[in-house]
Amino acid sequence: MLRIAVCVKAVPDPKEATRIKIDPVTRTLLRRDVPLVTNHLDRNAVEAAVQLKEELDAHVAVISMGPPPAETIVRECLALGADEGILLCDQAFGGADAFATAYSLAKGIEKMGGFDLVLCGMASSDSGTEWVGPKIGALLGIPVVTAVREIVERDGRSWKVKASLENGYRLVRVRLPALLTVTRELNTPRALSFSGIVSARKKEITEWGINDLGVQEEAVGLRGSPTITANLTIMNGKDSKRAVEMITGTREEAAERLVEKLAAAGML
């Protein structure tokens, strides 16, 4: 049996994320109740796992670290076809940077038992660092391939994958157990089905805190984070070299005037 762990993150809905701003007075984030959704690329990771399960004898566990409301996205992954859900949820995990997050998730994956394959989305839409996946792999001591866009060949435990580059791809051979981070090109995530939602209600979500993981409070969350975020400064982004000229009028007029301006500047 192929044992697969998929790491997922609850992120502010990217459609509304631009509403999150820095409070000019308190310098803290104004979250404005933006709803949490499953990070887009993590859905590609879940889809990849579920497709493997449909083809092979596989068990899919989903693991997430987040506040209690993150349970809804773990539940969603169960409805999409995962067998088991784990939520790392503890005040002590709060304020974690990529290293502390990867450390906690790696400890969670270790506690869940041996894994043949760990899948992560390549990046999260909120912080966008791309670090958590490869750091989990490094901490678990297993090989890592980032930005996987295609699984070309599976020969037992020796897999061949395509990993995206700026201007092409790398053909990589990797031996399981391994961690792969995946891109959008890998697959098209399925939509939630009614029967999936119903069956997810019967599946169990296990919650683990630091005592369950057997980790020190100093090693996780803000205290376990090597990096400190400071100096939230507000940038209005104003480009002093440019003074905007607003093009007004009816839609037709504005389009006509914009064309004139661009033509006059030699741009058409």
Place this chain on the structure above:
Amino acid sequence: MPMHDNMGARCGAVWVIAEQTDGRIRTGSLQLVGHARKLANQLGTCLEVVLLGGNLVGVIQPLFAAGADRVYLGNDPDLALYQPEIYTEMVVKLATEQEPEIMLVGSTSMGRELAPLVAARLQTGLTAHCIDLVLDENGILEQRVPAYGGLVSITCPDRRPQMATVARGVFPMPQLDEDSTGEVVPLDVPDEVPGRVQTLEVIREEPEGVPLEIASVIVAGGAGAGDLDGWCKIADLAKVLNAALGSTRPAVDEGWIGLETMIGQSGKVVSPELYIGVGLSGEMQHMVGITGAKVMVAINSDAKSPVFEQVDYGVVDDCRKFVPVLVEKIKEHRERALSRSSRSHGPTSI
């Protein structure tokens, strides 16, 4: 765990992990070396570069010309392609021995994989896709990244090295001093690498249409497209202008277009003559990717959108309705221009 002792500790070197393609040091690596030189001067320490590759004879001089004091050179056929296990092992081993103060890596495909693998092994911090790096009054590296309509400074006060990947094109090309030389320290390839992951081949793919990096006209779309149908209208505008089509993170997240079209901090850096931003709000993550555009235009339904503070011409309208009209007007303009030119240059009647 490498812990930093602020009291009386000799400051380690500033490091840059450089990259080369086809026997040439990448421009981004030289820009990074140029900026790292300034940081090393301010700290009163050396600037050292790590370069790994397969055939590096006669390749490294530009690194000295850009300001490196020392180059750690791994030159071996086994290093010709980026091999994550060997590369990670070599950088981790060297960093453990040498204890650099700062380690900078370009936000390239390789850098974005290698940096977190190295940082996790060294149990130190790593900041992603910085757009600026400065030293504070205590000599701590402030690693600046845009976030939530502001700029955030990230520091790694207690562990070493302080590691960051750096967005493309944010530092200028340094003045190259062709006569500069420095020390070359050859590195051995470790023989005890497990070989669990191996790059077999690197395949280049040419993108369709005009590449963003060299396009003179760019149309970039964002979340304001609303859906795929709205996105296609923006793509039509790019087509009629013979422009390259760029995007913001939300458009990529929605699946309207591929990641390779993303402009900005974690994407591409462009410098077109004409930039038209459609249905995007001018977030710094995107705008830092546009340098030196002659004319900038924004179309956005929100009159208060910050994008209007960063462009020359602005139109407040729903882009899904406005853009098709604009496309028609551009076509009409073209036809008029064409008929004028055929009148003036056409055959004269006898």
